[in-house]
Amino acid sequence: MKTPNAIRRGLAVLLVTLAAGAGAQALSAEEAQLLARVRQHTPTALQLLERSVLINSGTLNPAGVREVGALFRKEFDDLGFATRWVEMPVEMRRAGHLVAERIGGQGQRVLIIGHLDTVFEKDSPVPPWKSDGRRVHGQGVSDMKGGDVIVLLALRALNDIGALNGRTVRVVFTGDEERVGHPTEVARAALVDAARQSDVALAFEGATKDDAGRDAATVGRRASGGWHLTVTARTGHSAGVFGRDGFGAVYEAARVVNAFREQLIEPDLTFNAATMVAGTSVKWDDAESQGQAFGKTNVIPRDATVRGDLRYLTAEQGARVRERMQ
Missing domain, CATH: 3.40.630.10 (Zn peptidases)
Known part of the structure; x- marks a missing residue:
């Protein structure tokens, strides 16, 4: 032009x-x-x-x-x-x-x-x-x-x-x-x-x-936003994992994030999983972009939080992917 x-x-x-x-x-x-x-x-x-x-x-x-x-x-x-x-x-x-x-x-x-x-x-x-x-x-x-x-x-x-x-x-x-x-x-x-x-x-x-x-030269720019995943699971002694006490927060968070990777990838879309904090208890400071976790190897983790960004070319694409993430 x-x-x-x-x-x-x-x-x-x-x-x-x-x-x-x-x-x-x-x-x-x-x-x-x-x-x-x-x-x-x-x-x-x-x-x-x-x-x-x-x-x-x-x-x-x-x-x-x-x-x-x-x-x-x-x-x-x-x-x-x-x-x-x-x-x-x-x-x-x-x-x-x-x-x-x-x-x-x-x-x-x-x-x-x-x-x-x-x-x-x-x-x-x-x-x-x-x-x-x-x-x-x-x-x-x-x-x-x-x-x-x-x-x-x-x-x-x-x-x-x-x-x-x-x-x-x-x-x-x-x-x-x-x-x-x-x-x-x-x-x-x-x-x-x-x-x-x-x-x-x-x-x-x-x-x-x-x-x-x-x-x-780039003639279009993707919009960017963020997403976060919060998992609260049943806790207990690690001897009970995979059984009556379930899989714990870490395995569940990993399952969901991996499902994103396997099911949501499409042209012009990226969603980076940037941080994961997990354990018996967790804290996250959004202003400082830092987290803390407490846990023991013989305790099934109760909490997990994952944060990442989301980049998409159109508003329609962004809305569609957010809906599928939920």
């Missing part, structure tokens, strides 16, 4: 050239200018990436998320964006979101989406930053501080050639993408508001390949 919007075209060109390298096809004069600017700013962008990655910003580390937000906010300020930090209520235990805007009257209104948090909390054993000169590994390098830095690199190149003049571009970098705060309506209000004022949205999280192994 063709569009006269220079921002969309420029961002697409930059995505292709960054992912696949230059020279894959003939570039227009404007695209060649963009590519030259990207190459010019790439060393600085890599430095910014390292600075951001070395700041731990696990979702449950609000101070770190805010620090990364402040780092990127300065970059948007330098590009002429009006920026603001959207705080979350204290009881949500989330840092908030960075919003940056340039408002104009030309072309379509573009929304760019990223996030500041990572899955790596303060106690993560993953090294923060490791580079061999060709490839970088570290906490959030791909998901998604690398994407955030590419957003800034692309916008800087577009700004250099005047392509942002008169255009409307909104950027929302959320602070709780990896573990959304609750209530969701509050956590996602800034993003929903920006989407309602936009004509097209582009997300810069990671890269993907098609079935042939070629770099590709």
Whole structure:
């Protein structure tokens, strides 16, 4: 689909050239200018990436998320964006979101989406930053501080050639993408508001390949939610397991989760079983995503709780699978 919007075209060109390298096809004069600017700013962008990655910003580390937000906010300020930090209520235990805007009257209104948090909390054993000169590994390098830095690199190149003049571009970098705060309506209000004022949205999280192994862009995003399974079983001495006292909570939870795997798999659907806590008694702290269990090997476990995520392409698919899970 063709569009006269220079921002969309420029961002697409930059995505292709960054992912696949230059020279894959003939570039227009404007695209060649963009590519030259990207190459010019790439060393600085890599430095910014390292600075951001070395700041731990696990979702449950609000101070770190805010620090990364402040780092990127300065970059948007330098590009002429009006920026603001959207705080979350204290009881949500989330840092908030960075919003940056340039408002104009030309072309379509573009929304760019990223996030500041990572899955790596303060106690993560993953090294923060490791580079061999060709490839970088570290906490959030791909998901998604690398994407955030590419957003800034692309916008800087577009700004250099005047392509942002008169255009409307909104950027929302959320602070709780990896573990959304609750209530969701509050956590996602800034993003929903920006989407309602936009004509097209582009997300810069990671890269993907098609079935042939070629770099590709994603034209649809799956929704995500969660599920949890709670099992309460008869307890007793382990000598009675499989008999009058039944199988216990662990076997029953395993049976149900395995039934999900055997019966529910279909295209565009995933449901990861992420944590299981089981024993004579269990406790689960949803805010910290941690659990505790007590039990003895000679006692049939009474309690089990399993939690996971659910990703689906359409609302109908999500509703159908949830119903079958129940």
